[in-house]
Amino acid sequence: MNAIRRRLGHLTPLIGVIGLLIVWQIAVWFEVVDPVLLPSPADTFIAVWNGMTGGRLWIDFLRTVERTSLSIAYAAAIAIPLGTLLGSSTAVYRSVEFVVDFFRSTPASALFPLFLVIFGVGDNTKIMVAAFGASLVILFNVAYGVMNARKTRLLAAKVMGASKMRVLTDVMLFESMPQTFIGLRNGVSLALVIVIVAEMFIGSVDGLGYSVLDSQMLFEMPDMYAAIFVAGALGYGFNLLFLVIEKRFVHWSGH
């Protein structure tokens, strides 16, 4: 009995999905929205299927994955070491906190023109703006993770003879890890948003953002919905990926 209930428990999240599909299908049947604007779930699914198996959508998907992955990789490579260094001294972090918070609060899209001037109208601009936005989110989280490192643990390392550098690499880096992953998850979500927007408006010929806008302009509604759903799935997938890595890697978190 319990086993059955447990197995059914795994299916609970599906209720919302099925509910949404039913509401959508009903809306199509009763033509609540103009049928041109809202294709049926089946048509949309076919568009996703065709697009992802040998169609354009698959290529656009890969381009967006590539850009987002690159930007998050750059962001992490810069922000994790820098955040650890800044966070290891509260005084140092306080001195740059305003600048970090200011640019973290600045909509990254407002920086497109600036980055266009610096990096030109290529892929680099999209990747760099996304990396910039994500790096600030990661930096801020890493620095806080380091600043909130358990004092006892730092003392324990020190008392055993660890130098300042060793305390940083042996203790602080690990202590900040749970918070770092929060930063990475938020960072990758932001990077995806920026990449999609950039693909829509900055001289693009591919990517999910381009695909959404292009289908809309051609009035290919099922294709547009398909691109939106794939973008959603991608965002969800990135988040899930980092959660899985975190679970494996930061096994001590929550204990």
Next chain:
Amino acid sequence: MTVEKAATAAAANMAPLPSAAPAAPDARPHITVRGLSKRFGATVVYDKFDLDIPRGRFVSVFGPNGCGKSTLINIIAGLLPADEGEILFDGKTLRQTNFGYVFQNYREALFPWLRSIDNIRYPLKFFNLSKAEQRNRVDRLVEHLGVKIDLNRYPYQLSGGQQQLISIMRSLVIEPEVLFLDEPFSALDYEMTLFMRDQLQAVFLETGTTMVFVSHDLEEAIYLADDVLLLSRGPARIADYVTVRNPRPRTAETLSDSDFVQVKAHCLDVFQRLVRGS
């Protein structure tokens, strides 16, 4: 740099764990504290404080709340800076001395990202030892103490007592001359505390390491100690220095032994006068 150099020098001198019971204590003091002063804001905790701790003895530090028991061992162990004063270990400075420190909060003192065995091995990184020697050291310690914990587990997979035992082993693996323990059992339940007292006593009998033990439990302080250091409050003075003569290993029966009861009554008397006096 200097720490690592000192550690290397200490490693070279390190003798294997002595297996015999501690020899008769050396007449020379092991730790000498001279003219120690420490204040927190307007509160004077220590003012020109002097103390000698003999070699190879188990010294318990006891006193009223806020008298600076933990502050004392934290200053001696270099966790807190002294405002003034000199602390020497057999004439050497702290940096030249091989010592261990056991924290009250084992949960926050151990590294949860390392397996227990790697936690124990961690301090050996700062000595000039090969990987094989490091492993050897840990194996020898485990065998010596007869520890039956699965050391491949992470600390958070162990019970509180087991975690504190790992923490104690981590401080013993470098074969320290002195071991500081700051209320190591106060976060454990009573059953585990009783068990851990006997574990610590066994370690002391095995290694003969000079131990400085802070406790807020008078019975525990006396049960484990060769000497009980009773401190008065602000600024701290040595109110009494009581020697406990009960033979080791002490057991539950020791607690009802007349000598033990007498020492306890005396310490309690001193303690109550200290509390009332301030």
